[in-house]
Amino acid sequence: MIKVAVCGARGKLGSALVAGFKASGEIDVVAEVDFGDDLQAITAAGAEVIVDVTSPDAVMGNLEFAVKHGIHAVVGTTGFDDARLEQIRAWLGEAPATGVLICPNFSIGAILMMQFAAKAAPYFESVEIIELHHPTKADAPSGTSARTAELIAAARLAAGTPNAPDATSVALEGARGAKVEGVPVHSLRVRGLVAHQEVIFGSVGETLTIRHDSMDRSGFAPGAIAGIKGVRTLRGLTVGLENVLDL
Numbered sequence: 725m726i727k728v729a730v731c732g733a734r735g736k737l738g739s740a741l742v743a744g745f746k747a748s749g750e751i752d753v754v755a756e757v758d759f760g761d762d763l764q765a766i767t768a769a770g771a772e773v774i775v776d777v778t779s780p781d782a783v784m785g786n787l788e789f790a791v792k793h794g795i796h797a798v799v800g801t802t803g804f805d806d807a808r809l810e811q812i813r814a815w816l817g818e819a820p821a822t823g824v825l826i827c828p829n830f831s832i833g834a835i836l837m838m839q840f841a842a843k844a845a846p847y848f849e850s851v852e853i854i855e856l857h858h859p860t861k862a863d864a865p866s867g868t869s870a871r872t873a874e875l876i877a878a879a880r881l882a883a884g885t886p887n888a889p890d891a892t893s894v895a896l897e898g899a900r901g902a903k904v905e906g907v908p909v910h911s912l913r914v915r916g917l918v919a920h921q922e923v924i925f926g927s928v929g930e931t932l933t934i935r936h937d938s939m940d941r942s943g944f945a946p947g948a949i950a951g952i953k954g955v956r957t958l959r960g961l962t963v964g965l966e967n968v969l970d971l
C-alpha cells in the first residue's frame with residue numbers, strides 16, 4: 725500500500741479520487757486535506773506521495789510544502805505556465821531525490837486522444853481544438869487543451885508542416901479562440917458537461933475529428949493511481965502522465 729495524501733480531497737475531483745484510491749486496495753489514503761486544513765497533517769501521517777487537485781491559486785503553496793519535505797507530488801490541478809514550471813524546477817533543485825509529475829489529464833482516454841492528435845498533426849493543413857467543460861471551472865483554456873496544442877505544435881514543427889491557412893482579417897476579439905503555440909483553442913463552459921475535447925484536423929477534401937469525453941470523474945482514478953506508482957521512480961519535474969504509462 726502506498727501512503728498518499730490528497731489535497732483538495734473534498735472537491736469534485738478530489739472526492740472521486742479518494743473513493744477510487746480506497747476501492748483500489750493499492751493506495752492508503754493517510755491524509756485528506758482541503759481548504760483551511762493544516763498541511764502538517766500530511767507529514768504527521770507519513771505520506772509518501774501528495775496528490776494535488778485544488779486550484780490554480782492553491783497548488784504552488786502545496787507543491788512548495790511537498791518538495792521542502794521531500795514528498796513526491798502528482799498534480800492534477802491545472803493553470804500552469806512556464807514561470808510556474810520554472811519555479812517548481814528551482815525548488816526541486818534543492819531536493820534531488822524528489823519527483824513532481826504534472827498531469828493535465830488523468831484519464832487514459834484523454835492521454836490517448838492527445839497522442840493520436842500528435843500523430844495526426846503533420847498530415848493535415850488545418851487544426852483547431854474545442855474544449856468543453858462544466859461552468860465551475862476556473863481556468864481557460866483547459867490544461868488538457870493547452871497540452872494538446874503543445875504536442876501538436878511540436879509534431880508539426882518537427883515535420884516542417886506549414887502554418888494552418890486562415891484568411892480572417894476582421895474579427896471580434898475571441899472569435900478565433902485563444903492561440904496556444906499557434907493552435908486555436910475554443911473554450912466552452914456549459915452546465916451539465918463534465919470534461920470533453922475535440923481536435924479537428926482538415927485538408928482539402930477531408931477532415932479528421934478526434935473526440936474524448938469524460939462522463940464521470942471516477943474515470944480519472946486509474947490514471948491518478950498510475951501516476952502515484954510512477955512518480956516514486958521519477959526525479960525532478962515531469963509533465964504528462966504518458967511518461968509513466970507503457971503506451
Ligand SMILES: NC(=O)C1=CN([C@@H]2O[C@H](COP(=O)(O)OP(=O)(O)OC[C@H]3O[C@@H](n4cnc5c(N)ncnc54)[C@H](OP(=O)(O)O)[C@@H]3O)[C@@H](O)[C@H]2O)C=CC1
Nearest residue numbers: 732734735736737758759777778782800801802828829830
Ligand atoms: N488532471 C485531471 O485529470 C483533472 C484536473 N482537474 C483540475 O483539478 C482542479 C480541481 O478541480 P475540481 O475538483 O473540479 O475543483 P473543486 O473546486 O471542486 O475542488 C477543489 C478543492 O480544493 C479545495 N482547496 C482550495 N484551496 C485549497 C488549499 N489551499 N488546500 C487544500 N484544498 C484546497 C477547494 O476548497 P473550497 O471549495 O473550499 O475552495 C475544493 O474542495 C482544477 O484545477 C481542475 O482543472 C479536474 C479534473 C480532472
Ligand SMILES: O=C(O)C1=N[C@H](C(=O)O)C[C@H](O)C1
Nearest residue numbers: 802828829861866867868919
Ligand atoms: O476542471 C476540470 O474539470 C478538468 N480539468 C482538466 C483540464 O483543465 O484539462 C482535466 C479535465 O479536462 C477536467
